[in-house]
Amino acid sequence: MTQSNAAPSFILVHPQLGENIGAAARVMANFGLADLVLVAPRDEWPNPKAVSMAVGSPVLDNARLVDDLTAGVGGFTRLYATTARPRGMEKPVMTAREGMADVRAAIAAGEKVGVLFGGEKGGLLNDAVALADVIITLPVDRSFSSLNLGQAVGIAAYEWMAEEGAPAVFDPVSDVASRFDLEGMFEHFEAELERAGFFYPPDKTPLMVQNLRTAFVRGRWTTQEVRTFRGCVKALAMGRGKARTLRDK
Incomplete structure (x- = not known):
């Protein structure tokens, strides 16, 4: 050599x-x-x-x-x-x-x-x-x-x-979610939380929403992560609906 x-x-x-x-x-x-x-x-x-x-x-x-x-x-x-x-x-x-x-x-x-x-x-x-x-x-x-x-x-x-x-190979991911993607995720998640009665008392809702959004933004979500999370929210919402249907019978 x-x-x-x-x-x-x-x-x-x-x-x-x-x-x-x-x-x-x-x-x-x-x-x-x-x-x-x-x-x-x-x-x-x-x-x-x-x-x-x-x-x-x-x-x-x-x-x-x-x-x-x-x-x-x-x-x-x-x-x-x-x-x-x-x-x-x-x-x-x-x-x-x-x-x-x-x-x-x-x-x-x-x-x-x-x-x-x-x-x-x-x-x-x-x-x-x-x-x-x-x-x-x-x-x-x-x-x-x-x-x-x-x-x-x-x-x-x-x-x-x-x-x-x-x-x-350890470079940061480039597929960072846009604010448009995040806003759609926020609205989807918050709507389901509202339906589940999470925001109580009502006068605390703006602060709770702010805290949630701040935490999510800090995470620097990727587009794929946003899609995955919205899928989780959808699955949980569907599961809750099925449970209510069974209870109502």
Whole structure:
């Protein structure tokens, strides 16, 4: 697989559990990241537990396996090291959100970017952090700061994609009901309420109608919702009429 400079690579340094590698590959695919580098994973490779956890992620299928950190980072021009522990190094320190924004800027400037994640036991070693241009950390509770490797990758992957905004399939509906449609629904509903004796006492009717209409307008009804509701009102009115007919017999 040829790595594109349009997105960062995620580099897992000495990961231990296949499950976490698979989880990382899965969430990377979720957020549009394609290049995963594995630096000397502890357990066998390929790893069946990683395959199971990745649930078909193409990121795992194309993961690049290297023997040491030098081989893993040699082709990059800018590196970010993720860590929960202060290292006493004079480097810029950013949150994942700030870091991924910085990654975007670096990529836009033509840099080839890698993000380093340490193994489960102790995170990144100082030698790995020393190679990085920037440290990325999270505002975790200092009394319990260690994240699962897959979770850490997931947070960074999410922040990479978050700037894109919500997917277009979640755009607001465009079929908003017109005031003409709403007025017809109001009149239909209010007429049935009147027949059912809902508006009592009579002098309160204008306020009750106003409250109902205000609530309906606030809902931003679609044309289909208006039709459905009017169908419900009609069905209830017909049912009430049938019940009265039975009682009158």
